[in-house]
Amino acid sequence: MIAQGTAPALKYTAQNDAAEAIHVENLHKRFGELHVLKGVSLSARDGEVIAIIGGSGSGKSTLLRCINCLENPTSGIVRVNGEEIRMKADSHGHTVPADRKQIERIRSKLGMVFQNFNLWSHMTLIENVIEVPVHVLGVKRDVATAEAEKLLARVGLAEKRDVYPAFLSGGQQQRAAIARALAINPRVMLFDEPTSALDPELIGEVLKVIGDLAREGRTMVLVTHEMKFAREVATHVVYLYNGLVEEEGPPEQIFGAPKSERLKQFLRNVG
Amino acid sequence: MIGVGGAYGKLYGGPVVRDLLEVYTTVVRAVPELVLILLLYFAGTDLINQLLTALGHAAIDINGVVAGIGVLGVVQGAYSTEVLRGAILGIPQGQIEAARAYGMPPGLLLRRITLPAMLPFAIPGLANLWLIATKDTALLAIVGVNELTQTTRTAAGATKAYFTFFMAAGALYLALTLVSNVVIGRVERWARRGMPSIAGSH
Numbered sequence: 001m002i003a004q005g006t007a008p009a010l011k012y013t014a015q016n017d018a019a020e021a022i023h024v025e026n027l028h029k030r031f032g033e034l035h036v037l038k039g040v041s042l043s044a045r046d047g048e049v050i051a052i053i054g055g056s057g058s059g060k061s062t063l064l065r066c067i068n069c070l071e072n073p074t075s076g077i078v079r080v081n082g083e084e085i086r087m088k089a090d091s092h093g094h095t096v097p098a099d100r101k102q103i104e105r106i107r108s109k110l111g112m113v114f115q116n117f118n119l120w121s122h123m124t125l126i127e128n129v130i131e132v133p134v135h136v137l138g139v140k141r142d143v144a145t146a147e148a149e150k151l152l153a154r155v156g157l158a159e160k161r162d163v164y165p166a167f168l169s170g171g172q173q174q175r176a177a178i179a180r181a182l183a184i185n186p187r188v189m190l191f192d193e194p195t196s197a198l199d200p201e202l203i204g205e206v207l208k209v210i211g212d213l214a215r216e217g218r219t220m221v222l223v224t225h226e227m228k229f230a231r232e233v234a235t236h237v238v239y240l241y242n243g244l245v246e247e248e249g250p251p252e253q254i255f256g257a258p259k260s261e262r263l264k265q266f267l268r269n270v271g
Numbered sequence: 272m273i274g275v276g277g278a279y280g281k282l283y284g285g286p287v288v289r290d291l292l293e294v295y296t297t298v299v300r301a302v303p304e305l306v307l308i309l310l311l312y313f314a315g316t317d318l319i320n321q322l323l324t325a326l327g328h329a330a331i332d333i334n335g336v337v338a339g340i341g342v343l344g345v346v347q348g349a350y351s352t353e354v355l356r357g358a359i360l361g362i363p364q365g366q367i368e369a370a371r372a373y374g375m376p377p378g379l380l381l382r383r384i385t386l387p388a389m390l391p392f393a394i395p396g397l398a399n400l401w402l403i404a405t406k407d408t409a410l411l412a413i414v415g416v417n418e419l420t421q422t423t424r425t426a427a428g429a430t431k432a433y434f435t436f437f438m439a440a441g442a443l444y445l446a447l448t449l450v451s452n453v454v455i456g457r458v459e460r461w462a463r464r465g466m467p468s469i470a471g472s473h
Contacts, residue, residue, distance in 0.1 A: 068372055100376070108374035118365035121465040122387045132373040135383055164465035184373065 018045040020082065021188045021219050022067060027076035029062055036062045038243040039076070044188060044221055049214045051230035051251070052223045054240035055266060060223045063240065064192050067221065068110045069103050072096055080106045081187055108136055111181030115193040117173040119165040125152060125176045126161040129183045137184065144183070151179040155209050171202030175209055182213075189213065191222040227270055231255045239263050292352065299349035305410050307346060312338045339411035347404055354396035358389035390462040398455040405447055419443060 022044040029037040036059045044050045052060045065071040067078060069085060072095050078085045085106065086098040097103045119128050129148035133139040139147075152158050155175040165173050174194055181189055194210065195203045207229050214220060214233040224230050230237060230251065237254040239247045239262075247260040258264050299307065315338065323329070362385065370384045412421035419440055427436035 070368060070372055104374040104376055106374075107372055110372070112369070112372040114365060114369060114372075116363075116365050118363070118369035120366050120369070120384060120388065121363070122390075122462075123465065131383065132375070135379055136374050136376075166465055166467050 018047055020045050021048075021080070022221065023077070023079040024063070024067065025077040025079075027063065027066055027078065028074045029059070029066060029071060030074045036243055037066070037073070037076075040240070040243070040245055042221075042238060042245075044219055046219050047217045048219055048235045049233050050221045051234035051237045052221065052240060053225075053227065053230060053237060053254075053266075054246075057242075058240040059243045060240045061192055064190055064221060064223050067190060068107050068112060069097055070112075081109060104136075108132070108184055109187045111184055111186030111189045113174070113177050113181050113189065113191045113194050115196050117165070117170070117177045117197075119173055119177055119180070121165055124162045124164055125157060125168075125179075128165070128176060129180045132180070132184050148179070148183055151182050152176070154182075155179045156205075169202060170198045171205045174198065174202075174206045178206075178209055178213075187219065189218055189220040191220060191224070193223050193225065195224070195226060225270065227255065227267065239266070241266075296349045296352050299346055300353075304342070304346055304407060308339065308342045308410055311342045311345070335411065339408070343404055343407055343411075346407075347400055350400050351397060354400065355389065355393055357396070358393035359385060361392035362388045387462075391459070391466060394455065394459045394462055398451075398459075401455070402448055402451060405451070406444065 020043055022042070024040065024042040027037050027040045027042075028035070040059070040063055042050065042052075042063070052063060054060045062071055066073045067080065069078075072087070074095055083102070083106065086102060087095045088098040090096045119125075120131065123131060126145065126148050129151060130139075130141065130144040133144040133147070134141050149158065149161065152161055155178055157172060157176055157179065160168060160172065160176075165176065168176070178194075191210065195206050198206060203226070207226065210220075210222070211229070211233050222230070222234070231254075232251075234251050237248060237251050238245055239254060239258075239260070241260075241262050247254065247258060247263050254263070255267065258267060302310075312335065366384060366388055367380070370380045375383070408418045409420035411418050423436045423440040427433045430436070
């Protein structure tokens, strides 16, 4: 058992017997000369909400995108669902996934929500939500549609089911994108700065949906600039600085009693 | 079809595929169509027949229509490769990325996301190509196809009523274009269904 000196630490260690949904170990990512991630480790057990915070260029989005191989890690281990992503070197010496099928299988268990929503513009909301269940996962169309209607209702967009994304506000689009992610019944939800592209008055509605998901025990990894929100919903906070984990711990510790000077400085700047 | 394959090959293909396609689009777009038609018709049939004889088959007589359609297809393929390449580059990259992030295999991604998403950007260019192609058929006269212009010239020459016949031919080309425009307009409206109209009027 890990030493539990302080009360906040209990909240985190209490869940340590849950299965590990995501495991990242000593991850490196280089873009040419640029060394973005310099050996980052991260773990998300079932039911945990991991918030990744950090300044611009700290590597937090890259870290998230390495989990589902939208970026190929240069080296290190990524395990999703206990399954390690196999990598190989291509003819240019870049690391690429060894098995495309494996990546596709892993990706279909991860519900990714993007900063810019990335809804498919030629499909209505309901078509967006059933697209992956029907065409990738092989769910019957009527079953998927019934499920999608529930999900759209849940994010407050039931009456917008036949509207194309371009006719909706950013907040509505992002809520639809969350419904699309939920439709694959993901093991883990990945959020890449879900509110950064939104007008300030629309941020609340999206955070509310994400907060509800966190409270019902969904496993999530969340890259965010919303410190107040991270403090509310996260079970564990990771502060990245310059491609390394500078400090991590339960939100009470990270926001209440940060140890690192850089983290203190960061919190002062964003707070 | 050639265009889709060409554009995909140029954007995502390996270096060899890309170089080959570069040669194809450059050569075909550089050489006048008339020359290509003559080249492919006369030299092409010769080549095919030599091949057939070498393999022990009887030589065949390739008719002008087939050769003409073939050549126009190859030419249009080269131009549409570029049109479609531009259209694919016009798709917001995030939509492709979202499809990848949800585990879509490449074939499905092309069919479900890339092709429908690029269509609104491709249609104006493809419509141009189609209209040019309808007029390019006039060039096929040279390989003995009885197309509109050639027939008109024969008829006009025989009757000396040049004005009447060429006006009629012009009207027919115009009619073909107008019908095409209506069809293209419909297709474009359908392809742009997810996009707010720029003028703001519906």
